[in-house]
Amino acid sequence: xxxxxxxxxxxxxxxxxxxxxxxxxxxxxxxxxxxxxxxxxxxxxxxxxxxxxxxxxxxxxxxxxxxxxxxxxxxxxxxxxxxxxxxxxxxxxxxxxxxxxxxxxxxxxxxxxxxxxxxxxxxxxxxxxxxxxxxxxxxxxxxxxxxxxxxxxxxxxxxxxxxxxxxxxxxxxxxxxxxxxxxxxxxxxxxxxxxxxxxxxxxxxxxxxxxxxxxxxxxxxxxxxxxxxxxxxxxxxxxxxxxxxxxxxxxxxxxxxxxxxxxxxxxxxxxxxxxxxxxxxxxxxxxx
Amino acid sequence: xxxxxxxxxxxxxxxxxxxxxxxxxxxxxxxxxxxxxxxxxxxxxxxxxxxxxxxxxxxxxxxxxxxxxxxxxxxxxxxxxxxxxxxxxxxxxxxxxxxxxxxxxxxxxxxxxxxxxxxxxxxxxxxxxxxxxxxxxxxxxxxxxxxxxxxxxxxxxxxxxxxxxxxxxxxxxxxxxxxxxxxxxxxxxxxxxxxxxxxxxxxxxxxxxxxxxxxxxxxxxxxxxxxxxxxxxxxxxxxxxxxxxxxxxxxxxxxxxxxxxxxxxxxxxxxxxxxxxxxxxxxxxxxxxxxxxxxxxxxxxxxxxx
Numbered sequence: 061x062x063x064x065x066x067x068x069x070x071x072x073x074x075x076x077x078x079x080x081x082x083x084x085x086x087x088x089x090x091x092x093x094x095x096x097x098x099x100x101x102x103x104x105x106x107x108x109x110x111x112x113x114x115x116x117x118x119x120x121x122x123x124x125x126x127x128x129x130x131x132x133x134x135x136x137x138x139x140x141x142x143x144x145x146x147x148x149x150x151x152x153x154x155x156x157x158x159x160x161x162x163x164x165x166x167x168x169x170x171x172x173x174x175x176x177x178x179x180x181x182x183x184x185x186x187x188x189x190x191x192x193x194x195x196x197x198x199x200x201x202x203x204x205x206x207x208x209x210x211x212x213x214x215x216x217x218x219x220x221x222x223x224x225x226x227x228x229x230x231x232x233x234x235x236x237x238x239x240x241x242x243x244x245x246x247x248x249x250x251x252x253x254x255x256x257x258x259x260x261x262x263x264x265x266x267x268x269x270x271x272x273x274x275x276x277x278x279x280x281x282x283x284x285x286x287x288x289x290x291x292x293x294x295x296x297x298x299x300x301x302x303x304x305x306x307x308x309x310x311x312x313x314x315x316x317x318x319x320x321x322x323x324x325x326x327x328x329x330x331x332x333x334x335x336x337x338x339x340x341x342x343x344x345x346x347x348x
Numbered sequence: 349x350x351x352x353x354x355x356x357x358x359x360x361x362x363x364x365x366x367x368x369x370x371x372x373x374x375x376x377x378x379x380x381x382x383x384x385x386x387x388x389x390x391x392x393x394x395x396x397x398x399x400x401x402x403x404x405x406x407x408x409x410x411x412x413x414x415x416x417x418x419x420x421x422x423x424x425x426x427x428x429x430x431x432x433x434x435x436x437x438x439x440x441x442x443x444x445x446x447x448x449x450x451x452x453x454x455x456x457x458x459x460x461x462x463x464x465x466x467x468x469x470x471x472x473x474x475x476x477x478x479x480x481x482x483x484x485x486x487x488x489x490x491x492x493x494x495x496x497x498x499x500x501x502x503x504x505x506x507x508x509x510x511x512x513x514x515x516x517x518x519x520x521x522x523x524x525x526x527x528x529x530x531x532x533x534x535x536x537x538x539x540x541x542x543x544x545x546x547x548x549x550x551x552x553x554x555x556x557x558x559x560x561x562x563x564x565x566x567x568x569x570x571x572x573x574x575x576x577x578x579x580x581x582x583x584x585x586x587x588x589x590x591x592x593x594x595x596x597x598x599x600x601x602x603x604x605x606x607x608x609x610x611x612x613x614x615x616x617x618x619x620x621x622x623x624x625x626x627x628x629x630x631x632x633x634x635x636x637x638x639x640x641x642x643x644x645x646x647x648x649x650x651x652x653x654x
Contacts, residue, residue, distance in 0.1 A: 067529045071460065071497040075422075075451030083448050173432045177493065180397040180426035181449050182418040340399070 080183045084191025092195035097160040105203040112211050120218045138215050140228045144307040155271050162196045162250035163267045164260035171258040196247045205239035234306040245324050248331025255338035288313040298323050351532040356405035359391050366391035368556040378527035380543035381536035383553035389536045393505050397426045425494035429505035435479030439489040440472050446493050464496035469518050483510030504535040520545050559652050575599050575613040577641040583634030585610045595623045
């Protein structure tokens with residue numbers, strides 16, 4: 061009969077109530093913000109915001125003032141059209157943020173085989189995925205709905221009026237809905253691509269291919285066949301279409317907006333499905 | 349009372365069987381998990397750590413099912429076989445980050461990480477990134493992250509791989525100590541003499557099945573269909589050989605290069621040892637040493653697996 065003195069003391073200290081996904085996410089955000097590329101992209105995004113603050117400033121100036129003539133320029137007005145442009149024209153920036161802050165995260169864990177350590181901790185796969193997604197969710201939010209809503213709030217504060225809400229009551233919904241769709245779709249695609257390989261470089265290359273090639277193919281096929289249905293292949297076109305739809309602008313393609321919305325939701329779902337399949341302990345047999 | 353119970357556990361990957369109908373129960377102490385490559389050791393450890401779902405059968409650790417039960421892993425430590433570290437991080441930083449996932453505050457996680465590193469023989473103040481670590485240091489780091497919270501259950505997959513002899517000795521001592529303290533430690537290794545230094549208690553897997561489980565000497569005793577070899581040292585080996593042949597229960601005797609040593613083969617170990625005791629009482633034979641040659645782990649393993 062073995063003798064055990066049971067002298068060990070299991071740690072019974074007070075556990076933090078913070079969800080593990082948030083703990084992991086905070087660490088990931090710190091790592092992402094240490095990257096020079098991410099800082100640079102945030103700076104560029106900040107320049108967009110500063111430009112729109114300039115528009116807001118001009119809008120509050122008297123028409124007969126020194127720079128009042130600027131108010132006659134059509135785009136120098138913070139409204140649904142310019143906010144749509146604000147969200148839509150930063151697309152490349154959004155892609156670059158995905159590349160800089162998301163393409164490698166799961167690929168690195170696969171490369172260093174740390175997934176098995178994570179998954180043998182008090183951490184579920186969804187916790188892990190949310191933790192890994194948090195930097196992208198945060199950074200993309202900082203370039204989309206956060207500044208857009210902030211601009212609307214500032215507009216209300218500086219003009220002391222909610223006239224814009226009476227004229228375009230759909231704006232807050234459009235900003236939040238489009239941003240949410242964009243963020244979820246890009247995050248799930250980025251992480252899914254990252255989970256497909258253990259090489260961070262390959263993951264980045266694959267992400268560039270996934271973001272650009274279908275769009276190029278959609279454009280080419282639509283031009284050759286004169287049929288906009290091919291644009292369903294294009295992530296860019298789908299996002300443009302949905303953005304215009306949400307902002308109640310003229311649709312750029314002859315496509316059902318419901319079809320483009322369904323396409324974006326399907327891409328998001330496919331990304332999540334890939335993640336749930338790929339993010340698991342390495343199977344001993346098969347070596348995947 | 350068992351802390352870890354496995355009942356009719358099977359796990360297959362398509363047509364490949366990883367584990368087949370494994371059943372056993374472990375109590376506090378060290379158990380060596382043995383088996384040739386592909387025996388199912390790593391599959392078993394991944395099922396126990398909730399990373400793989402059993403295809404059939406069940407596992408209970410501290411009375412709970414590990415699959416889909418992350419809370420259980422506050423009480424289970426796992427040291428994987430492969431390197432699982434971020435090379436750019438320091439050891440303490442890495443372990444503290446993992447401990448924070450278990451709900452520790454930053455300061456407590458750092459303190460516990462330091463204590464665990466000290467216990468595995470690494471300097472907690474070492475600042476260099478793990479990329480600059482030797483294989484042995486990385487092994488110690490993995491071990492430290494597994495035992496940082498003193499979990500009741502420790503699952504160690506080949507923890508001695510890549511360690512230098514001093515590191516191996518220290519780690520073996522640590523595992524033995526962990527067992528004495530009352531942890532349930534399941535440690536896999538393919539180096540039998542090292543397992544033997546850690547524990548006589550083994551779980552032997554072969555082709556996904558539990559081939560043997562228990563004390564290595566008891567397992568040897570159960571192997572009745574194979575003659576056992578016993579090395580005897582005495583003053584008069586030729587006379588002893590004659591007496592042994594007379595008394596029966598001996599199937600063969602051979603003399604060795606050493607003049608006072610003979611090796612006896614017996615197919616009836618209990619009877620042989622009983623009669624040998626009687627012989628020992630006789631004057632003149634001068635039996636000085638009796639050493640069973642094949643109830644060590646290596647012999648049992650060879651016999652059961654090959």
